[in-house]
Every structure is written in C-alpha cells, then in structure tokens.
Amino acid sequence: MSDAPAYSKSEIMIAASARQLGGVTNCFVGVGLPNIVCNLAQRTVAPSLQLVYESGVFGARPERLPLSIGDPTLATGSTAVTSMFELFAFYLQAGLIDVAFLGGAQIDRFGNLNTTVIGDYEHPKVRLPGSGGACEIAIHAKQILVIMRQAQRSFVDTLDFRTSPGHSGDPAHDAARGWHGSGPTSVVTDLGTYGFEEASGEMTLRTLHPGVTLEDVKANMGWEPKVAADLGETPAPSEEELRLIRDELDPGGAYTK
C-alpha cells in the first residue's frame, strides 16, 4: 500500500500530455481527456493557448469542464463562433491549427488510427463511431498528439480499418505528401510516452511512467516496440498540476478517477 502512487493513471496521462503543449498557440481539442489536457496546459505551460473545437468555437474560455465538444459553456465568452464549414475550411484545411489530439480504438506502429470498425467493414464485429473530423484533422493539423490507453487489442500490428493516416513507414513518401500536417509526433498512454523515429516514422518508447516496466509495455502491444537509447522515466504530476486537475478542472472526477 505504501507504494501506491498519489495519482491515477489518467492524471499522469493528462500531466504528461499537457507538458507537450508548451509554446503551442492554436490547439484543436477533442472530447474527454484532451479537454482537461488543454485546459491544464492553458493554466501551466501554454498561457496563450487558443482552444479550438470542431463544433465551431475558436478561443474558448469554458467556465466549467465541457462534457462534450459542443457544450454551451464553449460558446459563451469565446473569441469567435463560426459555422462548421468555416471551422473546417478556413481554420483547419487552410493550416491554422498547430496541434490536435486524436485517439482511437486501434493504432499501429506508424500512428495510423482506426475509429471506424473492428472486424470486416461489411460485417463488423464492433461498429465504432467513424471518422467525424479525425481523417481531416490528421492531415491538416501541424502536429498530432495521441492519447490512448494501451492494450494488445488497441496497439495492433495491423489495423482493421485505416480511418486517419499517420506515417506511411516511408519517410520519403511522407515528405512528398505536401500536407500541412507532419503526422503524429507523440503518443501518451497509461504506461509511458512515445515519440516517432525520424528515419522510419515508427513509434519509439521514450519514457516509462513511474513503476511501469518495459515488460509491462511489451505485454500490452501487438508488436515489438522500438525503445529510445536514452529511455527515461515520465516525471510524475506535480502537486500544482494535481491541484489544478482535481480542484479546478475535474472536481467531479468525470475523467480522472
């Protein structure tokens, strides 16, 4: 019991993700954990962060934790409310978004994501929500940050369906794509954090969360992961980060329990 961490798995995922937003300006926010991550970053490493929601809100200043990406608290007090056409055409497709968060039911070693279907498309085992804006966000946001819990069934060797493109595995091809986006740059899980190796575009384990072993990581993914030569430990959430998460951002524990 004495070794029990003073924070939950969600809390270290939130803190580790928020720290990656240092210096970021325009951030496309998703529902769930990314909501808290971005609001935490705005109060810590990225005070000038503009929260952008696909529902058509630029520069949101939510007074309560939004429970969906269309929460009324996002419109009240924001910089601008736009039509969805404008949001996707003028803000996203035109290249104004620096960072966006994505997740999914499945991810592969190159950061390709599946949010469409488990099993065969015509006869699905599990029908998932589909793309929403994900397949276009993946192309246009300059950087993609992924937050996902890690398991054999979600970190897979081969996707059942590629909803949103990541790296192709051929860096020359990726460089010639001509997209605003450079694809996923980081993945934060409940076990550790990953970057993407420049030479191969492949996910590479960068840090392990405190108390997590390399064996734990390997037991929860469907391929043999690349491991950074200087594999480190993810810094635990600070007292201030935990205070902000627990007292201000998610006092009800909706996302952080």
Add this chain to the structure above:
Amino acid sequence: MTAGKVTTMQEAVRELVHDGDTVAIEGFTHLICFAAGHEIIRQKRRDLTLARMTPDVVYDQMIGAGVASKLIFSWMGNPGVGNLHAVRRRIEKADPAPLEIEEYSHFGMVCRYMAAAANLPFFPIRSYYESDIPKVNPKIVPMASPYDPDDQVYVVPPLKPDVAIVHAQRADAAGDAQIWGLLGCQKEVAFAAEKVIVVVEEVVDESVIRRDPNRTVIPGVVVDAVVEEPFACHPSFAQGYYDRDNRFYLEWDRIAKDPETLDAWLDEWVFGLANHAEYVEKYGAAYWDALRPTEALSGEVDYGRYA
C-alpha cells in the same frame, strides 16, 4: 401567405415528411430537434433515409423505433458517453432488420450540404488522403485539379434532403430564423433541402428579426413551416434558454442497451404522449428550471439609421 407557415409539429410532420423520404434533423450537439424525431416516430413513418453529421441519441431513438432503412453520417455515437446501441444492433446483427449506411467525414458531410445549397455538382475538399473511407464509399472520388494535374483533391456529391428540420432560438411567422451559439450546419442544410421545417423556442415579431439582421441564419424564403415548440431540443440544448441534459444522455445508454427497455421508453415518452407539450409537462416545471442558465447578455451594436 407567410403567416400560414406557422403550424403545429403534428401538422408539419404529417404534411412534409413522407415514407421513403430523406430527412435531415441537423444541429451539432446544439439545437437538435428531438421533438421532431419523436413526432416522426409517433406518426410511424417508415423506410426513411436519415442524414445527419452526428447521429446521436435522437437517431438512436428513431432507428430503434423502426422509422429508417438507411443512415448517412460522419460520426455516430452518444457524445461523451459511448455507443448508440439500437443503431449498432441494426448494423452489427441486422437486429431486428439491416440498416444501410453511407459514411463521410465531418467536412465531407458539411460540403455535401454546401454543394446542394449552392447548386454545384460536387464539392472539392482536401480530405480522405490515405484513408480507407473512399474504399468503402464509392461516392467519395479523387479528382485532379484542372489547373494543376499534380494537385489531387477528393470530391463529394450534393446532398439534397427531401426535408430538413432545423431548430433555432427564434423566428418570425415567415420563418426568418435567428441562431446564436454553435451554428452547426443549420444554414447549409436548410438551403440544401427541398422542404424546410424551422422549429423555434419562440415565434417573435418581424421587428425583432429586423433589429438584428446579422443574426438571421435562415431566411423565411427557404422555409415551409414554422413550429413554436419550447424545449423541443431536450436533452440537447438551446443556447441561452436551457442547458444540455447530460444526465439523460447517460441514462439513454442504459435504456437503449436492451430493446425491451427501449420499447418501454418509447411507449412511455413518445407513444404515450400526444405531443411535446405533454412531454414538457410530464417532466414538470422544476426540472426545466434546473436546466436554465444564468444570464450572459451580448453587448448591443449600433446599425445606424439611414433614413
């Protein structure tokens, strides 16, 4: 003639929504007209093609009630909660019947409405690159720019619903509708559709609309019916009028999981009630009071008078 547009939900659905129609009830989290969905269920429409960017609880209710045979969409789910159980049963197990699907991305769906609204044969977008979506939807087609053969886009076809049902905070009797807060694609779908039903919290005098013309999103010229139906979006919301009832979205997860509890819910809350006014009454005034936000007025602007 314009005053003749104001009608009841019952009449609007009876006159404008027919078996086999393509129907779009839009609204992105905000202004989703659940009351219209309930009336379509009550009148037992069948074989509808339902279009909507984000099929959520309203379409789970309608598809669970058997009104539709096809769904056109970009994201389906119970936002912030999880799955649409009735829709998934139809897609995964054809239980109790198969459901045909045709899927896009959000931008793809918006641009389908844009193409129809602007009378264009297709709309080019920079989406779908290296995605499997075009492989399962042959209507999403790659095309080279006529000005630069190396620049490839994807095009999507116009989507022209037979009927669009859009909620707005207020409109005058002619259907000139004003919206504030999240706009979704209410304007695009209204201009795209053959027939348009505008449902509002309040029908107001024309002078109220004319005092703030920049806020008019849908002009009455494209509107066929105007229905005044307070709280028609519940459990969705109307900015400034009532909050999203997040508790209901959680509750729906439990209700829809089992077809029997879903049927019991439909019996109690749709078939067991004559109209939405009875639904509002059944919840009771205290329930609605708890969903009312406190005030956050916009500043006024001066349009100037140029007589």
